[in-house]
Every structure is written in structure tokens, then in C-alpha cells.
Amino acid sequence: MTSQSELILEQNLISQLTANGYDKVTIKDETDLLANLKKQLEKHNNKVFSDSDFKQIINHLSKSNNIFEKALLLRDKFAFKNDKNELVYVEFINMDFWCQNEYQVTNQITVEGSYKNRYDVTILINGLPLVQIELKKTGIELKEAYNQINRYQKHSFSSNTGLFNFVQLFVISNGVNTKYFSNFGNKKPDFKQTFYWTDDNNKRISKLEDFANTFLEKCHLSKMITKYIVLHDTDKMLMVLRPYQFFAVERIIDKVKNSNHNGYIWHTTGSGKTLTSFKASQILSQLPKVDKVVFCVDRQDLDYQTAKEFNAFKPDCVDTTNNTKSLVNQFNDANNKLIVTTIQKLYNAITKEHHLKTMDNLKDKKIVFIFDECHRSQFGDTHKKITQYFKNYQMFGFTGTPIFVENALSKNKENQTTASLFGNRLHQYVITDAIKDENVLRFSVEYVGRYKEKNSQNEIDTEVEAIDSKELMESKDRIEKIANYVIQQHPLKTHNKEFTAMFCVSSVEVLIKYYDTFLKLKEQGKHNLNIATIFSFGANDDMISDTDNYDERDFNTVAEPEDNSYHKRDKLESYIEIYNKKYNTNYSTKDSILFYNYYKDIAKRVRDKQIDILFVVNMFLTGFDSKTLNTLYVDKNLRHHGLIQAYSRTNRILGEKKSQGNIIVFRNLKKATDDAIALFSNKEAKEIIIMQPYDKYVKDINEAYQKLINIVPTFESVDSLYSEDEELEFIIAFRHLIRLKNVISSYVDFTYDDIDLNEQEFNNYKSKYLELYDKNNNIKNKTSIINEVDFELELIHRDDITVSYILALLANLKATTNEEKERKQKEILDLVAGESKLRSKRELIEKFIIENLPLIQPENIEEDYNTYMNEEKQKAFNKFVEEEKLNSDKLKKLTEDYLFSQRTPTKQEVVDILENQPSIMQRAKVGDTILSKFMNFINTFFND
Template sequence: MAAITESVIEEATLSWLQSLDYTILSGDQIAPKAPTSERQTYADTILVERLQTALEVINPTIPFAAIEEAIGKITRTDSPNLIENNRRFHKLLTEGVDVEYQRDRRTIYDKVWLVDFTHPENNDWLAVNQLTVIENKNNRRPDVVIFINGLPLAVIELKNPTTETATIQGAFNQLQTYKTDISSLFPYNELFIVSDGTEARVGTLTADWEWFMPWRTIDGDTIAPKKQAELEVLLKGIFAKHRLLDLLRYFITFEVDGDTITKKIAGYHQYHAVNKAIESTVAATAETGDKKVGVIWHTQGSGKSLTMTFYAGKIVRHRALNNPSLVVLTDRNDLDDQLFNTFCASSDLLRQTPTQADNREHLQDLLQVASGGIVFTTIQKFAPEPGQTYPTLSERRNIIFIADEAHRSQYGLNARVVRKPDEEEAYLSYGFAKHLRDGLPNASFIGFTGTPIEATDKNTPAVFGNYIDIYDIQRAVEDEATVKIYYEGRLAKIQLDESERPHIDTEFEEVTETEEQTAKEKLKSKCARLEALVGSERRIAQIAEDIVTHFENRLASIEGKAMIVCMSRRICVDLYNAIIQLRPDWHHEDDDKGANKVVMTGSAADDGKMQPHIRNKRRRKALAKRFKNPANEMKLVIVRDMWLTGFDAPCLHTLYVDKPMRGHGLMQAIARGNRVFKDKPGGLVVDYLGIADQLREALHHYTAGD
């Protein structure tokens, strides 16, 4: 049997690309002074003659002078910053290059397209191995460079799996060296591929190693068997011509956060889910469609918000939808803000800036447009005035409701009879979907959720339809899209009196039998009794001491942050005070200092001990920024409900739970610790209230394969 060497892997790579109808050439064949040279110098990274020829084919009505003008624009760099130049080029690649020229004594404003996205066969497809690039005396040879129309859009770096020091991460490190040594190759780069012949991953120019992800499927319908080479699956899954063009056009985004630009590409689960959703949307919005697009269940931490962004970016440009309007729905203000910020960070992909509805009146104004727009709102803004029906705003069919966490109980079309305990008269209460349908009767609905639809939930399928795509916890962990969650029960560490323990167990079971919102309405007395037991002074002191010891031991072995989830705001504050008694240096009155904070809402009516911890939206946002920054001293946060859904802090590795939770609420909470971050081995859930059975039940239910 022949030994597996890097050259063998390289030959296999070229063979797979050739099977996809790429032309294969070596770097020597196109080198300067070679008989078939396509480069004047080793510093040239664009194959200019191929580019000129391809652009003339793709843009047959554009004069050659205008094509030369377009080439000049893409070869010019406006910034010393590589990622800025890369972002600028991507915009030219996906939106065309603006040019002007004279025809019949008139100035014509037109676009030169660098690739033909509609007809893949009109493009020039080339793979070059061992391409020598020399820049500032640095001589480097990437293993394989993919050129489309002479533009170097992808780089593949390979390592030998039989050499202990030549790892797949070594291939990643090699690419980072190339970015510094031969940076002129990368303003045009869209994809990095690394492989050691066994594993294969795809990433972008700005991605750290932990964000280089596998590609598990070729056709999107079946996951490739483990015996099939990962590199073969990745190359055939990404570099099939129609798929690569689709990926370049709709599934790459540049997220802008202040001065930081992060380039992101869809994972295979996101790419195929979005395309299934696009197909379903076209059918649902047609004249004969049922207006139910369906539901995408992608487990928490696997990039659901980004999937929603990619969906929006592609559907707004779909010809069949004729410039649709999108209405993005959440059920909480903080989730509305978080998702809105995610979309705004990708405004290049969306080709527009989304708008956030301030109130009911503003929402109605935004939805009465003739076409277009991306509007963010909480579902509560669709509530009509008491005793009234929500007014009809538009009868267009190209309006799409995009609902985050679509399984929530408030979506429903049917009425139910409600009778308040203190009132004799009953009234009809409708799910919010009724009001949405009243306002926009021909709109279609798509739902995104991080947790599955309950078997007893009839509302969600009635409003949204059936599953479009499922990506559950098990697959996310296998793909390293999320990390594993580990459990540690520390109930035994808290020495309760025997007389107290059975009461806590009983109250806990009753409170967690129903959803938290129902518990607030129907189980207030039981919650109050449990809160008194859980929040006793002696118990809080014990938990504070145990958390401090446990967390300091965690920090000694792995750098990161922790969140404590308490049952009430009163317990949050009391626990904070108990921790500060043990570690006074963790406290600071200023928001921008201190290691420990409570994050909660409140009002002027709250008692004095609460007031130091009540902050407005702007101040809470500043705390979130501190907590998300791995280098910031803020290491520990105490919450009741805030930051348990939609809050993304990858450096968070420990969740201390001292609150009755079950079902999707529990899964949402523990998912705060499942984000990928550097060498984080997993997230840890530390249980002080005995949620093991609830966690086991939720994990079983939330894995599609079970």
C-alpha cells in the first residue's frame, strides 16, 4: 500500500476538482517566462488575460475600455487594511463594478460583472497547485489556489496526516503566515480550506481556528458516511460550480462591530437550510400557496441568528418575491435588540439597513409601504386596542413574518375564554397570530427555533407549517459548532435542615410542571413559598461560599466567565451581597469596574437594596460588552431572566443554576455555555436545586435522533 504523503493528498484534491470540471495547471506552467506563462512576475496574483477574456464573455455589450476600467478598480487597493480591501472586493464581486462609457453621444452608467452567477459555464474555472508568490523577498507556495475568471478566490493548504508535526491546525497556521508574507494574494480571497487528508475544514480570512468548520454533506440531503474522505465531501459539497457561486453571492457576510470587521461564511447546515427555506417560501407565497413556509429547528449556539440573516439576505433579492417586505418578530425587547443588531451588522449582505419599530403607530406606518423593507418588532406591538380588531395594513402576498423562537405559546389563531380570578365577566383572548393575520392577511410565516416543537403544541404547525430543516444538539457537537455541556450536581454541598428539604422538592416539582409564564399567573403562592426557602439567609450564605470556591478553582484551570441564575431579583441581590462579603475586591460601584455584577430590570418603586443594581438599557448594554470581552475583569454575572436567551458570550464556560427550570427554558439557559471559544473543552452546568431529571428529559427531547 502506497504511503499517504502530502503530494498524494494534493493529487487527490486536484483529481476531485477535475471531476467537477475545473482545469488543472501547475504553478510552473503559468509561471513568468514559462512557454505557457500567464504571469509577468511572481508578484502577480491575478491572471489578467484570463480575467479580461472572461469579462468580455460575461459582459458582451460593455466596451473594452470600460472592462479595463473595471479591472483597474478591482486591482486598486484603497486601504492598508487587508480585511477592508477584502470587504470592498467582495462587494464588487457580488454587486458588480460600476462603470460609465459613451454611446451615441450619451453617457451610459452600467455594471461590469466579474462572474456570471446565473450561467456557471460562462466562467473560467481553474485550479493551480504549487503557485509561487514572491512579495518583499518572501517566497511562498500555497498548495492549491482556485481561480474563477483569473481571480484567486480560494486557497487550499494541505498537510501530511502521517507526520506528527504536520497537523490540520498546522495548515491553518501556514495560512496565517501567508496572510502576512504574501498579503497581495488575499484581497480577493473568499475561502480558506485546510486538510490533513483525514480531516478537512473551511473558514474565512478573519476566522480563528475554532471557527474553521467541517462540511458534512455533498447534496444537502444526506450526511456523508464517516468512511468517506472529509476533503472529498468538502470539495464536492462546496466547489460544485453552481453551489460555489451561490455560496459566494448569498452566504458570506462581513459583520461590522465598531472598528472590528469579521468575515463569516455559512456552515453546511445553514447553507442548505436557507435554500430549503427559500424554495418553501416561493411555494408558500404563490397565489395557490398556504402561507406556511415552515420551521427551522437549529439548536442553540449553532448560529441560528446568522441563518436568519442569510435567509433574509437571499429572499429579499429573489425575483419571484418581487421586492418583499420582511417583518422580524421576537417576544421580548432585549431579543428584538439583539437580533436587530445582528442584522444591522450584516447590512452589506441585506443591501439595506433594517428598521426597528418604536411603538404600535410606528409599526403600522412601516408596514403600509408599497414594497421592500426589513422591519423589527416585538409581537406585542401587534396587539389591538381593547375591544378592537387590528386594522388591515396591506393585502400584499410578498410579506413574510420571520419569527424567532416560533414555538412560543403566544402564537395562535384560535380564541380561548379567560376569566380573571377577581372578575365575574369572561372575555376572549386570541393568540398574536390572529392579530398578525388581521393586519396582513396574505403574509406568509416562517419560524426559527433553537428548541423543538412540543408534541402537544398545535399552534406552531397551524401558523408556520412543518419542519423545513433540523440541526440538533448531537450534530452540532459532532461538527464542533458547539461544545459539550457537562453536569455537576452540588445540591449535597448545601446543608439544609431535613425539615426544609422535602418542601423544596415538592414546591420545585409543582412550579416546574408548567411554563414559567403560567406559573407566574397560577402558582404565585407556591413560588413565594419556594422563593422563601431557596432564598433563606443561611442557604444563600452557603451557596455564595460554594460558588466562590468552585469558580476560583475553575479559573485556575481554564480562563473564562460564569453566570449565576437565581429564582428572584431579591435572591440575586442577596447572593451578590453574600459573595461580596467573601470577596470585597470583586465589587465596584462603577459599571466599568468590578468583577461581579447583577443584571436585572426594576423601577423606582423597588426597595433600597435593589436600586444599585437597576440599570437602564444603555448601561445594561455596556455591561454586556464588558462580559463578552474575554480580557475584561468582569468574570461573574447574576441574573434572574435576562441574558438567558439570545445572549452570546463564547468565553462563558460555567452556569450556576439555582432556579426551577425545565423544557425549552432550561435548554435556552444552559446553551449560554455551549459556544465555541479557543480551547474551551465544554460548558459546565452546576446545579444547586436538583434539575438533573429535568435536564435529562430536555436533552432527550431536544435530540432529533432520540
């Protein structure tokens, strides 16, 4: 295939869009942009604005540069008094009839901020730049276009009137591959949040030409902006639906508008069902024919969690139902069209005598029920009661693991399936689709353990898969061996506790044995892991099967104790007491509210990485989402949907370092895992869902190493690379190698002895890679091709090499001989130089060693280092002010603003902190100098 240049791609795209109904307009700069905006707003609103009218409009649009606030302004009308003192309303985009807007396309708009930027293709709706398209020639990776947009965010989108902060969607393409994403603003960018568009069968539409005909079709594009971008109020960010979410919502809306049929959505676990169901619920609640939309979950914690997330998407859009009476009141509140509740409260509302009088007038109302996790919530009497009670209802279910005949549980000798309860499947997006799209991770499943089995003749090795004896599985020796194994492997699996884990076991009794073992080993100094647990303790324990999760009874009732449930509760109470002391909390099993709050606190601390391993039996194995959780230890028989649900706790996307979900199995689950994968995808899906064997990654990393040494035979050869193209070739080759190393390092079997690359050689190449990063970071020529490469430094950041780690090494120097001290000091400084996040501090740490270390006591080294760094920071600040003749208060404010927003200041902003303003001719040069020094100051003293 012939490589197409950016210019040809750009010209072809513009020609295609104009043929599809866009008006081509020439806009060179902000002056042209503003003049065009005035004309388009006049056309769209069928009004004529005087210059003073338009000035009021621009002042309104420019009053904030915050992306989220701009998005709110876009969606709202603006009222002002014109020259004749008449009240005038201006609409910026037609939200209800999305096709009735004005569409234009332009290219090469130049905007000057801290640097001059020229944008490729801009789509204007009613004169506002709402879609920005960045193109790269065929063969260049999309990440380069993504990084270019990230630079525009920092350097120029906020300049002047900041109209480019109205951009809602970005599109990046190299002609062959095309992706879209919402405007991330000043949030930390994540390439994982870019999406391919597909058809409704999940077939990818990647060519720019095809993408332009589908996604960029005028009506579809404005529908995506007006209906399918969600403004997340809590995080103050824009979220755009992915294609499978869009098609699912569209199918549900179509069913409600045009039929009375039910249906269900099969979207794999981790694919964002909450966002999909929120958008479906929100749109349904706005339909005139719908009286109520009731979103049902099957647990109280999900009631709270879902209502919280819905309200985060749109503040106060739902009231949380604290009890059944509150639910009944909401049903009868005409202004409350969207309700989030639990199955249990809904069941009580339509079966309890004292509620029926109030509820009966709703029987004939049009009510749409949406059931979350319908694979487990609708297989009892509740479904039948709802269908018998309401006369004008529709039901839709969401599930990541439907119930088929193969995994159905018999109910009155009938195998009820998701389809038998909800009808046709309206849309599906299975785990293989999600892995292909990089919306969820693959699983690395390792089966651990071998046992000696005696027979009459000899001892033979038997794989753990062949053993399932209760006596053996629950033995003290086995549990201690597994505990020690987990303690040993946990740092490896979680990148030195950068991620967290769950440990699921077969019963509460076994959990207690494990937990007591881990507590004992911690007392013995064998580990420093933060552990926690929660489990049910009442008489209904046995009612909960291996493949089901707990239900609301765990929080809302305290059952009469039977048999050993006193012991279970006492043990849990003792574990909670340890938890209370550690985290200064006051939870208990003594009433449902305290116990429920304990559950919520644990969930939060797992997400915040304050808990390293959470021990569970059934709780948390479904419905719990935590991006920071990457490992599941399994000593429990799982199967079918229960297995997939449990495994899927680990596979949420989070940056490059989290390359897979780790599943470490101490049970006979090999066949169960293969069967579950076949059931919920297809028989050929195993190679897509499960990581390849260790030997395959050994082969891959050796091939990557061979490609690397073909480019640079030794690490010294990097210094001889003359052109940027040669340097780029090395950077891409080494980046591929470190990606593979990140994966293979998580395997228990990994050792450098198995691969052709030795550790010292890897570190040598890494140093050269970091030198090129430093060199590129200081390049003034922003058109450098290397400037557009993502170095993915998180993959070579070693979690144990921190300031604290370095200080611990320095403390140990006190006891060494002078000769050994000199050698170790050099080793420590080389370590600092090889760590991407500490390189800027190398000179300061070296100075600290020479000037201060001989006088410091080891126990005070961290405190003395912090004092030293604060003094050096103040000296550097004063020197910066004096040398560049800056206003110290303004520099302090600029620093605080950067630390809060993480946005690189514009050249104008840094020039403004000068005591004396330079001439117009000198501004650009002076701005570059001050900005460079400012970022060096930030990286040295604030970035760890």
C-alpha cells in the same frame, strides 16, 4: 489505508475538477496570472480590452489590499472610459446567475513576498483566484494546512497586485478530512471557524473526492460565493454559512417560491440562527413575488439586537421600529421590504383602531413572517390575530428548543406545539450535531451540596437532589454557604476571570438575599468580584414562569406596585446606584428608556468581561449570546426547553482554553437535565452533551502522560531529540496532555495527587516545550515541519502570571534577607522563563532587578517599571536604527502599522525602511535579518 502524498492528492483533485467541467490552466507566477485574468475577463464580459484598458482594471482591483474592500470590488461592476472615450462596464462575477461564470483550476502558483510561497491548488473564477486549496498528506492534521494559509496571509497574499486577497474561500484537506472557511484576512485566525460540509441530513462529507463532487461543483461553489458569503460590515470581515444554515435557507426559499406552506427550523441554541435568519430574510426580500419580510422577535432588546446585527451584515438594510406608529409607516413604505419588529408592536398594529385604517391595504399583500425563538413567542393570541388579519402570508419559525407534546403548556386545555402552529419541520440541527461539528461546547454539570436530615433515630446524609424545602432552600445559612463556595470556585471555573458567569435563582426575593450576601462579603474583603443584577419589579412578576423569559412589559410599562414590589424596586434602584458609581453611568428604574439602557449596558459589560457574575431570575437566560461567558451557577428549578436554553448561555465556542460550559447546580436537577437532553436530542445523547466524570479524565491524562514518557522518559531527554520528526512527536504528545489538563483542572476535585504527573514535572516539560517553540519561531527555513504545528500556547499561559503579578512578587522582595532574596529572585526569573508571554522580557526583568530594585519603594514599583521599560524601548529603538542604518520615521510608522493590523511586514516593506537600499542580490538576506530583529523588538516591548 495507504498514505497519499500531497502531490498525488493534488494531481487527483485537479483531474477530478477538470472531469467536472473546470478548465485546467498552467500559471507559474503573477505575470501568467495577469495575462490569464485579461483573457478571462474579456471572455466573461464579451469584450476586448486594450493594454491601457486592462491597466485601468488592474489599478481598480489593486487600489486596496484590504480583504473586505476586495470582496466589495468583486461584487460590484467597474465603469471606466476606454481609449475611444467610451464608457465601459466590467463585471468580475455574475451575482444573479451564478452558474454563468468561467471556471479554471491551476496549481503551484509561485508568489514572492517577504518569503517565496508556492500555493497548492487554486480555483479561478473569471480569472480571479477566489478559492485556495491547501493539501497535506494523509495522516497530517488539518491544522497544519490552516496554519500554512495563515502564513501565506502574512507573507505573500498582499504582494505585487495583491490578487490573492480576492480569495473568498479556503479549503484544507489531507484526503480523509476536508474543511472550508472564509477568508479571515488580518483578523486573528481561529481554527474553530473552519467547517465540514454535510448533506442536508447533517451527514459529514469529509473525503476530498466527495467534497470536490459536492461543494466544489461549479454551480454550488459560485452560489456559495455569491449568495452565502455575508460581508459583515461592522467587523469588516467575510462570513460563510455552515452547511445546516445553507440547507435551512434553501428550504425556506423553496417553500416561498413553490408553495404557500409554512414551516419551522430547529437549529440548536448557539448554532448561529441570527445569521441564518438574516440570509433567509435578505434573499426573500429580493424575490419579486414577496412584498414584505417581517422578522419578529418577542422582546424589545432582541428587536434592537437583531436590527443591529442585520445592519452589521448589510448597512441600513432595516430600520429599527421605535414604536408601533413607526412600524405602521414602514409597512406602508414600498421601498422598505425588510422589517425587524417585536411581537407586541405587530400585535398593536393589527388590533388598535387608530392603526387599522393604514394597515388595511396590506391585508392581501404577500408577507413572509419569520419568528425568532418561536418556542416562546407564538403561544398566545398574537399568532391567531396575525393569521386572521393577513390573507396572503407565510410563516416560518426558528427555534433551538421546539415545543413538543411533552413540554407543551396547556392553552385553553389544548397543548399547542411548534408543529401545530407552524407546520412541518423544514430542517433540524440538534445539539449533538453541533457538538460533533465543534460548533458549540459540551456541558460540565456538577451537582453541589449535602445536607443533614434528622429523623427519629439518627442523622443521615441526603443528597441535595432529595431536598426541595422552601424554608431550607432560602435559608440564610444555605445562601451564605453557597456564596462562599462560588467565591472559592469562581477563579477555577473562569480561568482566573478570563471568562464570566451568570447566577440564576428562583425568585427576586432570593436574588436579593444572594446579592446582599455577596455585597456584604465584598465589604469584608472576602472577594473582589464585579457583580451586577437586573430583574423585573412590577405587579406582573408572578405572570412570568420558571421556563419563560421576561417580555417587553419589563421595559415599556411601570406597573402599579402591589405587595412587596415597592421593596423590590427600591432594592434594584439601590443596586443600580452602586453600578452607576462604579461605571460612571446614570441608569434608573424611573422610566423605561433608562431601564432598557441599563439592560443593554449590562449585556455589553458581560461580553467585555467587566462584570464577573450577573445575577438573574429570568432575564438573560434565553436570547443572550456572549462567547466570554463560560459558567452558570443554578439555584432554580429548570426543566425542558428552559433548562437547555439556560445551560446554553455557556457553550459558545471561543478558543482552545474554553473547553466546556460549566454548570454548577445547587438544586435537584439531575433527572430534569437527563430528561431535557433526551427530549431535545435522544436518550443516548447524554454522553455526547455532558462531560465525562472526573475519573475518566484522570485515566485519560495518565494514559497521555505514559505516552509522553515513552517518547521522552525525563524532561532532560527532550534535549537529546535529534531529528525534527522526534521533536514533533514530543510536541504533539505534550500538546495532547495540556489539552487534557486544561479540562481536568476545571473540576473541583482536581489535585495533582490524583494523577501520575506531578506539578514540577509538568512545569519542567512545559519549559522544554516552550524552548522548542522559541527555537521554531526563529527558524529561517520556513519549510520546517514543526513550523506548521499550532503550539496552542493559550493552554499553558497562566492567567495569574502577568507583568503586574511579577512586579507584586518583586515588591515583596524588599522585606527579605539577602540570602532569601537571591533565591526568590531566581524563582521569579524561572517563573518568567516558564510563561510563554513573558519569555522575551526575561533579560530586561533581570536587568531591572539588578540595577533598579534596591532603589525602588514597593508602592512605586509599577510606575518605576513602566518608566524603565519605556527608556529601554527607546534605547532598543535607537540601537536598531543605528546598527541597521534605518530611517527612524519609517521604522516608527512600520511599528504603528503592525500594532494596528497585526500583519507581519513583507521583506520589501522592511527593506524600504533602510536609509540606503541594498543591491538586488542582497535584498532577500538583508530583509530576513531586519524582519527578524523587528519582530524581536515587537515581542519584547509590545506583546504581553
